[in-house]
Amino acid sequence: GDEDDWDSRPPVVTVMGHVDHGKTKLLDALRHTNVVAKEAGGITQHIGAYQIVTELDGVERPITFIDTPGHESFTAMRARGAKVTDIVVLVVAADDGVMPQTVEALNHAQAAQVPIVVAVNKVDKEGANPAKIRQQLTEYGLVAEEYGGETMFVDVSATTRQGLEELEAAVLLTADASLDLRANTEQDPQGVVIEGKLDKGRGPVATVLVQRGTLRQGDSIVAGDAYGRVRSLLDEHGNKLKEALPARPVQVVGLTSVPRAGDTFLVVEEDRTARQIADRRQARIRNAQNASARKRISLEDLD
Ligand code: GTP
Numbered sequence: 001g002d003e004d005d006w007d008s009r010p011p012v013v014t015v016m017g018h019v020d021h022g023k024t025k026l027l028d029a030l031r032h033t034n035v036v037a038k039e040a041g042g043i044t045q046h047i048g049a050y051q052i053v054t055e056l057d058g059v060e061r062p063i064t065f066i067d068t069p070g071h072e073s074f075t076a077m078r079a080r081g082a083k084v085t086d087i088v089v090l091v092v093a094a095d096d097g098v099m100p101q102t103v104e105a106l107n108h109a110q111a112a113q114v115p116i117v118v119a120v121n122k123v124d125k126e127g128a129n130p131a132k133i134r135q136q137l138t139e140y141g142l143v144a145e146e147y148g149g150e151t152m153f154v155d156v157s158a159t160t161r162q163g164l165e166e167l168e169a170a171v172l173l174t175a176d177a178s179l180d181l182r183a184n185t186e187q188d189p190q191g192v193v194i195e196g197k198l199d200k201g202r203g204p205v206a207t208v209l210v211q212r213g214t215l216r217q218g219d220s221i222v223a224g225d226a227y228g229r230v231r232s233l234l235d236e237h238g239n240k241l242k243e244a245l246p247a248r249p250v251q252v253v254g255l256t257s258v259p260r261a262g263d264t265f266l267v268v269e270e271d272r273t274a275r276q277i278a279d280r281r282q283a284r285i286r287n288a289q290n291a292s293a294r295k296r297i298s299l300e301d302l303d
């Protein structure tokens with residue numbers, strides 16, 4: 001489209017790290033710094049993706065955060081080639097140190113050439129040793145700025161809220177220093193599914209991240225092999241939205257089945273087209289499954 005259609009968009013930040021190092025609690029703490037969240041005050045839904053509005057040098061700046069909890073959406077998305085994140089916040093508990101999933105997470109980020117900000121969490125705890133974390137991570141090529149390297153490390157506590165503003169600032173500074181965050185709001189809407197679930201009351205619900213264009217209520221959408229008309233768009237507070245701009249995570253209600261993490265979605269002109277695309281994809285999946293079932297059977301025959 002037109003040069004004018006390219007607008008700056010918020011950075012999309014994935015929070016990764018070893019189990020129980022405090023990813024979710026840190027995100028909870030960050031969300032409470034958010035004026036918008038306070039105003040909405042509604043029931044927060046766990047969708048694993050949130051946009052907060054922060055302030056840097058007096059300017060309001062939104063940041064989109066994606067949690068990677070027990071479910072392996074990030075790994076699934078990576079495995080399926082979906083590029084979702086601009087920055088990884090690597091959470092390392094200061095009392096526990098670098099652990100296997102810490103290394104796995106930083107390997108993922110480095111392989112995808114995604115800049116890393118290290119949040120050294122739980123600095124409130126007895127036995128916390130933030131200097132040791134910095135030391136340990138140099139072995140993996142993450143050298144703290146104060147040691148002459150290029151990686152921003154921030155000491156934080158999700159419990160006492162120490163360092164949260166510094167962490168937000170580190171994310172924005174990293175974004176400004178190394179990324180060109182623009183998106184075209186006028187293109188055909190596209191994006192990626194972060195998670196899908198079957199809700200008792202609302203049926204299939206997909207949390208999607210819009211990556212380009214503007215997703216609107218009423219749009220005909222194909223997500224993986226699911227399709228449907230967007231009946232409602234909900235933000236992380238359960239508030240209805242009329243539209244979702246790039247980097248906005250949003251829940252989509254109205255699909256006929258549940259898409260999977262890492263599926264891409266697109267918007268088409270007509271419901272019929274959405275259905276045809278979804279049908280073709282379902283047929284492809286069935287064929288692949290049949291083929292692999294046949295292969296299994298013939299391998300078993302050999303035994
Ligand atoms: P998984 O999603 O299971 O991988 O865990 P997680 O990384 O999201 O950790 P979670 O936020 O669930 O926190 C794990 C535990 O650490 C909880 O009991 C938290 O209350 C605690 N915790 C998290 N952050 C802090 C912190 O800054 N200080 C202290 N003292 N405890 C913390």
Ligand code: NA
Pocket residue numbers: 019020
């Ligand atoms: Na946990």
Ligand code: MG
Pocket residue numbers: 023024025068069070
């Ligand atoms: Mg968690």
